[in-house]
Every structure is written in C-alpha cells, then in structure tokens.
Amino acid sequence: MTASTATMKIGELARLTGVSARSLRYYEQQGLMHSTRSVGGQRHYAATDVSRVEVIRRLFDAGLGSKVIARLLPCVETSDLEVAEDAFVAMVGERDRLTADITRLVEARAALDELIEGNTRFRTRIEAR
Structure with a gap:
C-alpha cells in the first residue's frame, strides 16, 4: 500500500486531528467529507482527510455553519474561478452576518449596562433609608 492509497479508520483520524469520532461522523452526515466502507462497515478515510478536517x-x-462550510469546501479543492467566486461571496456574507450580530450584542450590552447602573442607584437609595 502506498502513501497515496493508505487509509485509516475513524479512531486514527480522530486521534490525528483531535476531533471526536462523533464529530467526524457528523461531518460525513453533513456532506463535508466522505469515507469508504470496509466489508464489515467500518469507515476508512484517506490521509488527505487530516488536512480536510483541519480546514x-x-x-x-x-x-x-455546516451548510456554509459545504459551500466553501470545494474552493479548497479546485482552481475553478466560479467556485472560488461562490466561496468568496459566501465568506463575505458570513462576515457581514457576524458583524451584524456583533453590533446587536454591543447594543444589548449597552442597554444592560444602563439597567445595571439604574439598579445600582436604586439599591444605594434603598440602603440609605
């Protein structure tokens, strides 16, 4: 068996990547990676799957999320400009979504800070009685 055709079982891939076997099965279920099966039904992965799991x-x-990742992964494996463009659009969209989430969280924290400040003043007045 050559290095290019070497395969490993799920436990070895989990050990090499630090990702649980359960997560690897989830990745496969979501279409993020694929395995071959032995006659006994055991999953076998290629050596290149180590870097795929890291990505x-x-x-x-x-x-x-897994749906966005599934959309981005082909860009890692191809030099097709259209695929790369699709990945770029997806990444920018995700960054914009995260930026909006951050903005909402900062606003929520500011509102909570105001409530904490008001509560602190209220407690101080009660203690002064």
Whole structure:
C-alpha cells in the first residue's frame, strides 16, 4: 500500500486531528467529507482527510455553519474561478452576518449596562433609608 492509497479508520483520524469520532461522523452526515466502507462497515478515510478536517474545524471555529462550510469546501479543492467566486461571496456574507450580530450584542450590552447602573442607584437609595 502506498502513501497515496493508505487509509485509516475513524479512531486514527480522530486521534490525528483531535476531533471526536462523533464529530467526524457528523461531518460525513453533513456532506463535508466522505469515507469508504470496509466489508464489515467500518469507515476508512484517506490521509488527505487530516488536512480536510483541519480546514473544517477552522471554519466551524470561525462561527460558520455546516451548510456554509459545504459551500466553501470545494474552493479548497479546485482552481475553478466560479467556485472560488461562490466561496468568496459566501465568506463575505458570513462576515457581514457576524458583524451584524456583533453590533446587536454591543447594543444589548449597552442597554444592560444602563439597567445595571439604574439598579445600582436604586439599591444605594434603598440602603440609605
């Protein structure tokens, strides 16, 4: 067996990537990666799946969902400009969504700060009685 045809079981891929076997099965269920099956039904992954899992993890860590990641992954594996453009549009859209979420969170925190300040003044007045 050559390095290019070497395969590994799910436990080894999990160990090499630090990702649980459960997460790897989820990635497969979401179409983010694929395995071959042995006669006994065991999943086998290619050595190149180590780097694929690392890319998937980074995208999840960036706050992207599996549907968006599925849209971005082909860009990693091709030099097709149309695929790269689609990935770019998806990434910009996700960044804009995150920016809007951050803005809403900052506004909510400011409103909560005002409530905390008002509550602090109220408690101070009650204690002064």
